[in-house]
Amino acid sequence: MAGIDAVITDLHALEGLALEDSPLQRLDPRAKLLTTLLYIVCVVSFGRYELSALAPFAIFPVAMIAGGSLSLLPLLRRIVLLLPFPLMVGIFNPLIDREIMVQLGPLAISGGWISLASIFLRSLLTLGAALVLVSVTGFPAICAALERFRVPRVFVVQLLFLHRYLYVLAEEGGRMARAREFRSFGNRGMGIRPTTALLGTLLFRTWDRAGRIHHAMLCRGFRGEFPVRRTFRFGLRELLFTAGWSVLFLMLRMGNLSRIVGGLIMEVVR
Amino acid sequence: MSHHIVEVKGLSHVYPDGTHALRDVSFRITHGESVALIGANGAGKSTLLLHLNGYLVPTQGEVRVGDLPVTRTTLNEIRRSVGMVFQNPDDQLFMPTVFDDVAFGPLNLGLPPEEAERRVAQALEQVDALPLRGKPPYRLSAGEKKRVAIAAVLAMSPDILVMDEPTDGLDPFARRTLIGLLKEFRHTRIITSHDLDMVLELCQRAIVLHEGRVMADGPVLDIFRDEALLAACRLEPPLSMQGCPVCGGQGR
Numbered sequence: 001m002a003g004i005d006a007v008i009t010d011l012h013a014l015e016g017l018a019l020e021d022s023p024l025q026r027l028d029p030r031a032k033l034l035t036t037l038l039y040i041v042c043v044v045s046f047g048r049y050e051l052s053a054l055a056p057f058a059i060f061p062v063a064m065i066a067g068g069s070l071s072l073l074p075l076l077r078r079i080v081l082l083l084p085f086p087l088m089v090g091i092f093n094p095l096i097d098r099e100i101m102v103q104l105g106p107l108a109i110s111g112g113w114i115s116l117a118s119i120f121l122r123s124l125l126t127l128g129a130a131l132v133l134v135s136v137t138g139f140p141a142i143c144a145a146l147e148r149f150r151v152p153r154v155f156v157v158q159l160l161f162l163h164r165y166l167y168v169l170a171e172e173g174g175r176m177a178r179a180r181e182f183r184s185f186g187n188r189g190m191g192i193r194p195t196t197a198l199l200g201t202l203l204f205r206t207w208d209r210a211g212r213i214h215h216a217m218l219c220r221g222f223r224g225e226f227p228v229r230r231t232f233r234f235g236l237r238e239l240l241f242t243a244g245w246s247v248l249f250l251m252l253r254m255g256n257l258s259r260i261v262g263g264l265i266m267e268v269v270r
Numbered sequence: 271m272s273h274h275i276v277e278v279k280g281l282s283h284v285y286p287d288g289t290h291a292l293r294d295v296s297f298r299i300t301h302g303e304s305v306a307l308i309g310a311n312g313a314g315k316s317t318l319l320l321h322l323n324g325y326l327v328p329t330q331g332e333v334r335v336g337d338l339p340v341t342r343t344t345l346n347e348i349r350r351s352v353g354m355v356f357q358n359p360d361d362q363l364f365m366p367t368v369f370d371d372v373a374f375g376p377l378n379l380g381l382p383p384e385e386a387e388r389r390v391a392q393a394l395e396q397v398d399a400l401p402l403r404g405k406p407p408y409r410l411s412a413g414e415k416k417r418v419a420i421a422a423v424l425a426m427s428p429d430i431l432v433m434d435e436p437t438d439g440l441d442p443f444a445r446r447t448l449i450g451l452l453k454e455f456r457h458t459r460i461i462t463s464h465d466l467d468m469v470l471e472l473c474q475r476a477i478v479l480h481e482g483r484v485m486a487d488g489p490v491l492d493i494f495r496d497e498a499l500l501a502a503c504r505l506e507p508p509l510s511m512q513g514c515p516v517c518g519g520q521g522r
Contacts (some may be wrong), residue, residue, distance in 0.1 A: 016406060019367060116472045140366055164364055171360075212361040215325050220426065221346070221374035227377030 004174035009201060011170065014131070017070060018138030023237075024067040028136045029145035031238035035060075035245045036133045040126045042249045048115045049101065052258035054122060060245065061128040068136040075135070079127050086123035090116040139163045140226070148232060153225060160226055165210060172205045274301040274336065274429045274458045276322065276352075282483075283317055291317040293482040294331070299475075304459040306469040306490065309479035310504035315434075315462040318479070321425035322432055322460070323352045335430065350379060353428030353457075357435040359415035363407035368399070368418050371407055375426040386425075393425035394418075398452060413444030417451070430458040437465045466508035470494065478503050 011243075018025060024032075039060050046053060065072060097112035134142065140160065147156045176198055184190050251257075273408050276299040283292040292314045299305050300382055302394060307315050320326040321333050326341045333340040335348050340365055356362040365371035376386035394400040397417040402410060410418065416436065423431065436452065437445045445468070452472055463469055464472070471478060475492045478486040480503040493499065494507045506512070 012406065012408060015366065019404065019406065138366060140370075209361065212356070212358070213364055215320075216354075216356055216362040217364070217374075218325065219323055219349055220422065221349060221378030222374075223346075223378065227374065 004177055006168060008167070008170045008174060011167065012072060014078070015138055017068065017135045017220060018141065020069075022136075024064065024136050026076060027241060028149055028232055028234050028238045029141040030232065031242045032133055032137050032233060033142055033145045033149075035242050036129050038246055039129050040250055042253045043122050043125050043129075045253070046118075047121075048118060049111060049117050051114060052262075053126065053252070053256040054118065056252050057125050057249075057258040060249075061125065061132050062130045064129075064136060068132070070132065070135050075128070077133055078131055079124060082127050083120075083123055085129075086119060087116075090119035095117075136251055143226070144232075151195065157226065158223060164213070165206070168206050168209050168213070169202070172209060173202055176202055176205070275299065275334075276430060276458065276460065277334040278318075278321070279332045279334070281318075281321060281333060281486065282329050283314075283321065283326060284329045288325075291482055292321075295479075295482070295484050296331075297477055297487055299458060299460065302458055303455060303475060304461070304473045306473040306476040307460060307462040307479060308364070308464075308466065308469065308476055308505065312481075313479040313503070314482040315479055317482075318447050319354070319432055319434055319460075319462060322430075323349050323354055345469065348427060351428055352430045352432055353423035355416075355420050355423050355433040355436060356414055357438055359407075359412075359419040362419045362422065366406055367403070368394070368407055368410070369403040372403075372418065372422045372425050375422060377493060379426060389425045389427070393421040394423060397421045397496065398447075411444075412439050413441065416440065416448060420451070428457065431455060432460045434462050435464070436461060437463065437468050440445065466494065466505070467510050470508050470510065478505070480504070 039057070043054065043057055064070075064077065093116045094112035097115065099111045099197060100108045100115055101111045102109040137145075140163075143156045143160050143163075146159070147153060180189060180194065180198060184194075199231060278298075279296050279318060281295040282290070284290050295314075295318065307318060309315050310500055317326065321340070322335070324333075324342075324345045325509075335351055338347060340348050357459045363371050369390055372390040373386050376389045377383070381389070391400065394403055397420050399414060399417045399421055402414060402418065407415060407418065407457055420436075421431075433452075437448060440448060445465075449468055449471055452461075459472070461469065461473060473490050475488065476486075476490045477484055478493060478499065485503050486496070486499055494511055497507065501505060
């Protein structure tokens, strides 16, 4: 199935970027992780009807995309893929919360629609920031940073295994789906029953493969921790990066930049 | 004390489903020997390999590497000493870059990062893969993956190299390159393969397994000339020892 192959290629492409060498990629992962976490906390901490104050927060992902020379389109594709999950949370808001909050001429907008839009915007921003973080840092480096922040090793290793299992699952699933497609004609062979059988087999296959990979790791002395070759250095650049962004996030969180700018424009116009 | 000796005594293995994979297997491989383990599919080769570094525990019998029995308490020492190269390099390579992957073993051994990096560079140099160090393993060709998988094991400075089907899936040129590389190694080598021409070039001794038993153990040429034995074990002489199908000329 071309779909699964495309997903694997996408996954590889996403993480491949982390191997490139740019000032942003070279930055200590702890700085990027900390900054992104603060960013996410600031974005989600707004009230549920907030829209205008969220908009200026787009500057962080946009700056990271520009600084890390990431291409926008594949990133947007991944966000679109993930958006339905957070949107499920707010999908019924327009039905429940019908109180009119904004009147734009003849158009009345209820609180439900505004909160749904707010959820949408927040998801866009936080997912974008998280994906950009993985792109410019790489998943293993993020895990190493978590470990430096004294997150228990068991969790970190679990995360790394989960990340590795994702590839195993996608690769094995891709192979099986391709094999099925080649021997299915029309709708025959593509129904629900072969699919359930396929999923069952997929579990066992990935199980076996994970066993082999684990064996290979044991052969090379794996004892429950991933060694990190990179030397971590939280230097001046990291300090400036973290402090600079943090100050900006807090300022944007405290004051509504959109409203201030809007007010200024209105003053000038008047 | 030599770590380079592998001794298997009366080894039997029964899988939980009742399959007798190995029955009373015994042999001794000494320092610097290059030995082929050959046999049909399902003869027990892979099960045997999994005992050599303690992944499987014998149902009966014993495996010794150097002066140490393979047991739970000696596993770390055994796994440093016995380097295992897997049949499918995709199972073996799991780190984001070639360099990180090759460094995985040395860092796990507790070497300081500079020493680990030196070893990685040396191992990659040895298999002629140094230019690949920054690449992610999934971008490599099959031949490159195989060489990197070997480097990953070499970086741990093993005394014994165990290789499962090293030439499997390689094109003729990559196969030739790999054989040339393996010829240069001075480790004790244990190789399983169906590529008997490669065995002929690389190994002085062959152990033939059939249905979990050792059917023969001796010089490679003697075994490959014994057509009755080969046929009984579902094997054939290497192509280079068979007659030419075009001109009718005899092989070696």
